[in-house]
Amino acid sequence: MKRNGTATTNGAPRPEGAPRTKGVQLTMTLDGEKVAFTRGETVYEVAERHRREIPTLCYDPRLDPFGGCRLCVVELEGARNPVASCTTKAEPGMRVRTRSAALEVQRRILMEMVASENRDTDVDPMHGYASQEMAELLDRYDARTGRFEGALSGTSRPDDDNPFIKRDYENCISCYRCVRVCAEQEGDYAISVMNRGFHTQITTEFGGLLKDSACTFCGQCIQTCPTGALGDLKALANKDVPGETETTRTICPYCGVGCTVDVMTRGEKIVGVLPAMDGPANEGALCVKGQFAFDFVGHPDRLATPFIREDKSGQLRPASWDEALDFAAGKLRRVVKDHGRRAVYGIASGRAPHEAAYMMQRFIRAGLGTNHIDNCSRA
Amino acid sequence: MSNPLADMDKPDVIFCIGTNMTECHPVAATRLKRALARGAKMIVADPRRIGLAEIADVHLPIRVGSDVSLLLAMAHVIAREGLVDQAFIDERTTQGEDFMKHVERYTPEWASGICECDPGDIEKAALLYGGADRGAIYYTVGITEHICGVDNVQSLCNLALMTGNLGREGTGVNPMRGQNNIQGAGDAGALPNNYPGFQAVTVPAHQEKFHKAYGRKVDLETGMTKVTALDLCGDGIHAMIINGENTLVTDPDRHHCEHALKSLDCLVVIDIFMTETAKVADVVFPATAWAETDGVCTNTERRVQRLRAAVPPPGDAKPDWWIVSRLAQRMGWKGFEFESAKEVFNELCSLSPIYAGLDWDRIDRGEHQWPVPTRDHPGTPRLHEEGFENGRGIFKMLEYRDPEETLSDEYPMWLTTGRRLPQYHTRTQTGRSGGIDYLLSEETLEVHPDDIARLGLQDGGWAELSNPRGCLHVKVRATAKSPKGTVFASFAFEDVPVNVLTGGGYDPVTQTAALKACPVALKPVGPPPALGQAGAGAMTIPGGM
Numbered sequence: 001m002k003r004n005g006t007a008t009t010n011g012a013p014r015p016e017g018a019p020r021t022k023g024v025q026l027t028m029t030l031d032g033e034k035v036a037f038t039r040g041e042t043v044y045e046v047a048e049r050h051r052r053e054i055p056t057l058c059y060d061p062r063l064d065p066f067g068g069c070r071l072c073v074v075e076l077e078g079a080r081n082p083v084a085s086c087t088t089k090a091e092p093g094m095r096v097r098t099r100s101a102a103l104e105v106q107r108r109i110l111m112e113m114v115a116s117e118n119r120d121t122d123v124d125p126m127h128g129y130a131s132q133e134m135a136e137l138l139d140r141y142d143a144r145t146g147r148f149e150g151a152l153s154g155t156s157r158p159d160d161d162n163p164f165i166k167r168d169y170e171n172c173i174s175c176y177r178c179v180r181v182c183a184e185q186e187g188d189y190a191i192s193v194m195n196r197g198f199h200t201q202i203t204t205e206f207g208g209l210l211k212d213s214a215c216t217f218c219g220q221c222i223q224t225c226p227t228g229a230l231g232d233l234k235a236l237a238n239k240d241v242p243g244e245t246e247t248t249r250t251i252c253p254y255c256g257v258g259c260t261v262d263v264m265t266r267g268e269k270i271v272g273v274l275p276a277m278d279g280p281a282n283e284g285a286l287c288v289k290g291q292f293a294f295d296f297v298g299h300p301d302r303l304a305t306p307f308i309r310e311d312k313s314g315q316l317r318p319a320s321w322d323e324a325l326d327f328a329a330g331k332l333r334r335v336v337k338d339h340g341r342r343a344v345y346g347i348a349s350g351r352a353p354h355e356a357a358y359m360m361q362r363f364i365r366a367g368l369g370t371n372h373i374d375n376c377s378r379a
Numbered sequence: 380m381s382n383p384l385a386d387m388d389k390p391d392v393i394f395c396i397g398t399n400m401t402e403c404h405p406v407a408a409t410r411l412k413r414a415l416a417r418g419a420k421m422i423v424a425d426p427r428r429i430g431l432a433e434i435a436d437v438h439l440p441i442r443v444g445s446d447v448s449l450l451l452a453m454a455h456v457i458a459r460e461g462l463v464d465q466a467f468i469d470e471r472t473t474q475g476e477d478f479m480k481h482v483e484r485y486t487p488e489w490a491s492g493i494c495e496c497d498p499g500d501i502e503k504a505a506l507l508y509g510g511a512d513r514g515a516i517y518y519t520v521g522i523t524e525h526i527c528g529v530d531n532v533q534s535l536c537n538l539a540l541m542t543g544n545l546g547r548e549g550t551g552v553n554p555m556r557g558q559n560n561i562q563g564a565g566d567a568g569a570l571p572n573n574y575p576g577f578q579a580v581t582v583p584a585h586q587e588k589f590h591k592a593y594g595r596k597v598d599l600e601t602g603m604t605k606v607t608a609l610d611l612c613g614d615g616i617h618a619m620i621i622n623g624e625n626t627l628v629t630d631p632d633r634h635h636c637e638h639a640l641k642s643l644d645c646l647v648v649i650d651i652f653m654t655e656t657a658k659v660a661d662v663v664f665p666a667t668a669w670a671e672t673d674g675v676c677t678n679t680e681r682r683v684q685r686l687r688a689a690v691p692p693p694g695d696a697k698p699d700w701w702i703v704s705r706l707a708q709r710m711g712w713k714g715f716e717f718e719s720a721k722e723v724f725n726e727l728c729s730l731s732p733i734y735a736g737l738d739w740d741r742i743d744r745g746e747h748q749w750p751v752p753t754r755d756h757p758g759t760p761r762l763h764e765e766g767f768e769n770g771r772g773i774f775k776m777l778e779y780r781d782p783e784e785t786l787s788d789e790y791p792m793w794l795t796t797g798r799r800l801p802q803y804h805t806r807t808q809t810g811r812s813g814g815i816d817y818l819l820s821e822e823t824l825e826v827h828p829d830d831i832a833r834l835g836l837q838d839g840g841w842a843e844l845s846n847p848r849g850c851l852h853v854k855v856r857a858t859a860k861s862p863k864g865t866v867f868a869s870f871a872f873e874d875v876p877v878n879v880l881t882g883g884g885y886d887p888v889t890q891t892a893a894l895k896a897c898p899v900a901l902k903p904v905g906p907p908p909a910l911g912q913a914g915a916g917a918m919t920i921p922g923g924m
Contacts, residue, residue: 163814187412187434216405216800217818234813248689251676251745253669254803256556257384257406258678260745263670263689270670270690280745281384281678287405288801293812294670297690301652301811303665304694316663321695321705328662329709331645335618338644342598345608345616348569349623349699350561352666353674353686355723356699357560357567358575360622363703364602366593367712371571371580371602372616375564376624378605378891 028094037090044072044085052098055107055137057114057226058175059086060130062277062284063184068175069114071107071137074098082106104141111143116150117198119170123228125245126235127166128219129274133226134173153198154229160209164217164292166231167210174200178221178230185285190215202229219291223275223284234292235264235272243267249276252290253351257281259290270294341368348375380680382515382551383748383760388414389549392511393421394504396446396535397521397895401430402800404519404555404679411517420511422504424449425521426795427825427867428860437504440862443795444525444782444896445494450534451779452490452498453505455482457541462509464543471772472540478774479541493779509542513549520557521797524894526783528886533775540772546763556679557798559669563677566734566749567727571602576731592730594714606890609635613642620647620706622699623666625654628805629870631892632848632882649702652807655873664702667692673720674698675742677749680760683737684745782896783884786864790846790898792830793865794880797895802871810871822875823856825867826901831857836903843904844868846897849879852904866901 027034028043030050037046042065047054058068065086073082077095082103085096097103115121115138122135138144154169176193179202183189190213194201204213222230243266252259260279264272273294277284306324307316319327335343346364348357357375364373387410400408408431415421415434423435424446432438441449457463458479468475487498487505494501508514516539522531535552544550556562568575578585580601590596608616609630619640630636640646640659648660651668671692677683697705700723707715717723721739728734736751736758747758786793801818802809809815824842836842838857843850844866853868853875861867870877883893 161817163817184413184416186409187416211818216401218405246689248670248687249685250670250687250689251559251678251684253559253808255404256558256561256679257404258559258676258680258682258684259406260684265689268690280682281680282406285406285409288815288818289803289809290406293803293809293815295813296808296811297668297670298693299811302668302693302696303651303653303657303663304696305665306695307653307657307660307663309661316658316660321697324662324664325705325709328645328647328664328706331661332618332647332706332710335644339615339617343615343617345603345605345619346569347605347608347619347621347624347626348564348567350558350564352564352623352699353560353672353676353720354563354567354727355674355720356622356666356703357564357569358723358727359700359703359707359717360620361568361570361575362593362715363620363707365568365574365589365597366595366714367707367710369595370598371600372608373569373602374571374605374608375561375569376558376605376626376629377561377565378885378889 026090026092028090028092028096030096031098041090042086043074043088043090043094043096046090047074047085047096047098054085054098055140056086057134057137057173058177060177060181060224063177063180066176066180069110069173071110073103073106075100075103108141108143111137111141112145112147113150114173115143116148117153117173118227119152120228123171123231124236124239126239126272127222127228127231128225128235129223130226131228131231151198153200155201162210162217164219164233164288165210165222166233166236168229168231169202170229171227172200172202172229173227174202175226177224177226178202181220181224186216186218186220188214188216188218191221217288217292218286219288220275220285232272234295238266238269238271241266241269241271245271247274252286254289254293259286261286261290263294270297336368342370342372344368344370344372346373348373350376380551380553380555381545381762382549382553382680384410384680386515386549386551386761387411388417390414390419390511390513390515391549392507392514393419394424394508394514394516395421395431395435396424396516396518397523397531398517398519398555399425399427399429399431399521399797400517400519400555403557403798405800407555407679420507422507424504426793426862426865428862437500437507439494439496439500439504441494441496443793443865444527444893445779446522446525446531447527447534447777448485448490448493448779449496449501450531450538451482451485451777452487452501453508454478454534454537454541455485456487456502456505457509457538458482460506460509462506463541467543468541471766472774473771474774475541477776478537481776508538511542511544513547514539514542514544515550515553516544517553517555519555521895523554523886523889523891525896526884526886526893527780528891529888530777530780534777536772537774537777540774545772546761546765548761551761554679559678560676562679562681563675566677566731571604574730575727576733578732588730604890606885606892609639612639617643618645618647619643620649620703621656622649622703623651625656625805625807627655627659628873628876628878631878631894633876633879634849635882647706649699651696654807665694665696666702667696667698671696672698675720675724675739681748682745683734683742683747683749685742782893784898786898790900791864792899792901794844794877794897794899795865795867795895796870796877796881796897797867799869799871802869804871805873806871822853822868822872824853825858825861826855827859827861827863827865828857829863830866831855834901834903836901841904841906843902844880844899846880846899848882851875851877851879852907866899
């Protein structure tokens with residue numbers, strides 16, 4: 001699973017070299033080079049660690065190997081036919097070739113066939129995290145030849161009126177990544193596969209709408225889809241916002257799990273959220289709130305100026321910072337004068353950053369010399 | 380949490396109590412589901428048949444507020460069956476012997492009379508947890524928001540201590556914190572009893588340290604809690620500064636809160652929206668929101684992580700720290716000349732032993748879980764590995780106590796409250812985010828079908844919920860998710876302000892409000908007169924936190 005064309009801050013480095021296991025170094029040969037590996041690693045994982053860039057479409061490092069797309073085939077000495085590297089465990093002494101003329105021909109033909117199944121080969125990157133994977137491989141293998149004319153596999157579901165997940169199965173290549181992420185990562189088992197061959201259809205129980213299924217709208221299926229058959233409707237609604245998409249790494253604003261997200265922006269607008277695959281708390285997972293509930297930030301209801309209550313009318317009215325700060329300080333000083341410094345109480349937020357809570361307690365302790373400070377965790 | 384989130388797929392036996400994790404901490408719940416797929420067993424104690432209960436091996440549908448009785452009986456079975464970790468008890472705890480004697484009388488049959496669970500199921504749960512090599516406990520505010528919240532937590536600690544399920548991978552006693560930085564607010568010292576880093580304000584060495592740092596003598600006694608402060612509004616407390624909390628809607632007993640805030644001479648509110656609480660303030664300061672603010676937060680596993688601004692704030696909105704420090708300057712106080720979030724955070728690190736090894740640059744990648752006592756310390760993903768901070772783990776001899784308010788002929792139903800997956804708290808954020816209302820646009824009261832029939836209610840019809848504190852009308856939904864005799868509503872929607880009803884006391888130690896067990900009367904009523912086709916919730920503008 002590779003990043004689509006957006007810049008990122010703080011991407012995780014790729015691990016270098018294999019760890020040693022108890023003094024015994026396991027090795028295999030990769031394209032003539034002797035390389036180390038750890039027991040349990042697949043040939044694909046070893047090769048990726050050594051930057052072989054083997055193509056795949058059904059692979060997501062978080063999911064069990066599947067071996068569906070056959071693009072990751074490699075030549076294994078002693079085996080009659082090429083083997084899928086994602087499902088083949090590395091063995092000591094194994095000799096593997098990840099590149100050869102024959103493999104490249106096979107991969108190109110596979111990509112031509114894959115492309116022939118879909119209505120579109122190029123989709124807007126706003127579809128999701130992995131949405132450009134197929135298009136990138138079509139470019140890499142120069143496979144937009146149109147040599148094969150296949151039937152479209154999969155029937156789109158424009159009838160699903162949910163506001164989050166586009167279900168455009170005419171662009172589905174049946175890699176099952178959505179089905180697997182829903183089962184293996186989320187444990188929700190909301191979607192499944194019906195039929196075989198050109199009639200393969202990703203569907204819910206009873207073929208209904210997602211909202212009537214076990215779907216929790218976490219968006220993980222969108223983010224793992226390599227073709228844009230599934231798309232992030234909230235991000236796609238922003239696809240024509242002018243400007244380059246930039247991402248900023250931060251933490252989700254909702255519960256205490258602390259999922260890492262990459263906020264996508266264009267200019268001064270948040271256009272979507274991507275899960276951070278290397279986020280320590282979430283490892284790529286998000287829920288419906290973290291994935292989709294971001295647009296309160298630019299909402300017209302946001303306060304954009306201070307307000308003070310006029311003595312005469314009793315109404316709140318907008319004020320400048322200078323005026324409002326003086327007004328508040330005046331009122332607080334009056335309370336301290338009339339009732340003493342212990343008459344002022346501070347409540348810090350469990351939603352604002354440390355600096356807010358720290359400054360609130362500093363105000364109370366360093367300013368007033370009391371401990372009359374709390375946060376909202378008692379209710 | 381005593382253990383890292385990454386440990387959640389590693390236990391043999393998971394014990395979830397008072398946590399609706401699939402809705403309130405969905406991403407953490409995915410780890411538990413992976414553990415189950417791997418073969419782990421799960422016990423879920425919750426009055427409601429929540430999502431976790433559906434996939435549990437044992438579901439204990441306890442009566443709200445009866446946790447201590449269940450946990451005493453589980454300890455009884457574990458002791459009786461010899462499933463204790465004697466080496467752990469000998470090496471690392473004290474009063475183990477007394478505790479084993481204490482629980483002798485608390486049989487599952489005894490507990491069954493209080494918590495209303497099948498004694499066989501209690502036995503089964505105890506054997507599962509007691510027999511685990513790696514047993515892990517997870518809880519949320521279903522444990523703490525009771526008059527016996529501290530007793531509940533200590534009961535869980537007793538179970539972990541007697542079975543040695545602490546300080547190892549895949550074990551622990553793990554509270555799931557509900558807000559993105561509720562852990563951090565405590566870490567940063569926004570507590571009446573602790574300076575930053577949980578340094579007690581009553582310890583002379585700590586007082587000396589902060590006297591030196593702040594150039595001002597600080598009171599030697601603990602401050603009052605928010606709960607006491609709200610009680611004393613107009614009578615001792617005359618001004619409040621509230622940062623990012625919609626106190627009117629989230630705190631129990633709304634009428635009491637409203638009266639309290641209105642009796643202040645000065646209420647300063649710092650928020651991102653004109654919340655119900657902001658509307659009664661004398662001054663409202665506009666704060667920058669998530670994705671507009673550089674800063675730091677700490678998650679439920681004590682991981683210290685950076686928040687980064689991605690877009691500019693609207694108009695004149697300013698970061699909270701800036702607002703409070705500028706207000707301090709206007710008060711004429713010295714030492715508040717901060718110019719950046721980095722400067723503020725670094726001062727916090729310099730004063731907090733658990734952050735002593737951290738600074739703004741070092742937390743850039745979120746690799747550290749506190750305590751991080753020195754610059755070369757890698758952080759502490761798992762607490763209590765070598766020992767307990769205060770020496771030995773102490774068994775607590777606890778007794779079951781009834782909630783402050785119990786059922787009566789007049790108020791014969793339990794109301795319990797919580798959250799739902801798509802909406803967060805009082806919808807200030809999710810209610811203003813496109814699409815979320817598609818999944819949940821109105822509040823409904825979850826009522827067991829038998830209660831619906833018994834009380835003459837109708838699925839989809841309206842009911843009046845009342846008790847001496849207040850009364851509200853809400854649409855009814857028939858579901859076996861609620862046990863008979865207990866109804867549930869979330870506090871998300873403004874038109875179903877369940878906090879007009881809640882407020883049956885506080886834990887005497889923490890003063891955490893009892894929001895989970897509230898006796899009410901329930902009767903059918905007609906629909907509200909002004910109601911259109913969609914239901915009240917769909918038409919209101921969200922307010923609150």
